Amino acid sequence: MKPKFIAISENIIEQIKIGELQPGDQIPSENELIREYKISNTTARKSLLDLESKGWAKRIKGKGTYVLNRTTDHHLVRTLGSIYATRRGFHESLIAEGFQPKNLVLEKTILPDGISSEIGGRHFIIDGPVLKIHQLRFADDEIIKDELKYISLGMCPNINRLPTEISYFKVYESTYQLKIEEVKQTLSTDIVQPEAQENNFELTRATAMFILDSAVVCAGSKVVEIERSYYRGDKYKFAIVANPDYNDHGLTGA
Structure with a gap:
């Protein structure tokens, strides 16, 4: 069974792939993930770090985590x-x-x-x-x-x-x-x-x-x-x- 934070990050990645989250959209914050998935601060933080490490998102200090533009032609x-x-x-x-x-x-x-x-x-x-x-x-x-x-x-x-x-x-x-x-x-x-x-x-x-x-x-x-x-x-x-x-x-x- 995969760790909870991986399951959450994969769920967010799927939202990005199907267009529910577009490049530049803000990904739910740690607190929002905690409320939605009933998880700990640590698990929420790991989910966001996993998204960033896989190249799907970028954290901007003081603002939040955002979906990166991964289109091959940079549209x-x-x-x-x-x-x-x-x-x-x-x-x-x-x-x-x-x-x-x-x-x-x-x-x-x-x-x-x-x-x-x-x-x-x-x-x-x-x-x-x-x-x-x-x-x-x-x-x-x-x-x-x-x-x-x-x-x-x-x-x-x-x-x-x-x-x-x-x-x-x-x-x-x-x-x-x-x-x-x-x-x-x-x-x-x-x-x-x-x-x-x-x-x-x-x-x-x-x-x-x-x-x-x-x-x-x-x-x-x-x-x-x-x-x-x-x-x-x-x-x-x-x-x-x-x-x-x-x-x-x-x-x-x-």
């Missing part, structure tokens, strides 16, 4: 509808999956006038002043996301002083006490040619791209953020889940 799975992934943000998500993230800021400026965008047949407007951030996102020295954000400085004064690798969604909620009521999104695709203006990925051949347009809407229908991002189609996969906490409004990971 990144992002889930539309996951409030947990949205709050965590791009930078922290990559670390949780075992990648080394890096940002290259192409532009960070304050626009005195407002910005508007049509997303999913609706018109979204942010009154000025607006913080514009255009940055390239790297995973292990490879550009995988071209991100353009517009953020309301009226609703988030001095947010331009914060580093760009943060989870802005988390900052809206925690620092500025904003109540997020909806995140409206559309996901489309396009082929980007090497000579195209949109090619900030240093591509040498035509490459498929996911294009994510989104607007973060707070109480009173006030828009705090508008984003348009390009994701490399050969590096990303998108999944969709319903999120009852947000009345089934679409929310995305980073």
Whole structure:
């Protein structure tokens, strides 16, 4: 008969294999394992160490244990509808999956006038002043996301002083006490040619791209953020889940 901690770690590995736990998802903590399986602290700790030693998970000090990305082509799975992934943000998500993230800021400026965008047949407007951030996102020295954000400085004064690798969604909620009521999104695709203006990925051949347009809407229908991002189609996969906490409004990971 196999030890209890092995049986538990194998059960978690099976959840990862069938997709119940995705790369970057947090694995139940020691205390949660103790409550679920009625085991000791030692057994719970051994279960998590076994997962890590077998290469299925990584412990991040002070945060928890996360599912590593073990796909052979290093595809990144992002889930539309996951409030947990949205709050965590791009930078922290990559670390949780075992990648080394890096940002290259192409532009960070304050626009005195407002910005508007049509997303999913609706018109979204942010009154000025607006913080514009255009940055390239790297995973292990490879550009995988071209991100353009517009953020309301009226609703988030001095947010331009914060580093760009943060989870802005988390900052809206925690620092500025904003109540997020909806995140409206559309996901489309396009082929980007090497000579195209949109090619900030240093591509040498035509490459498929996911294009994510989104607007973060707070109480009173006030828009705090508008984003348009390009994701490399050969590096990303998108999944969709319903999120009852947000009345089934679409929310995305980073």
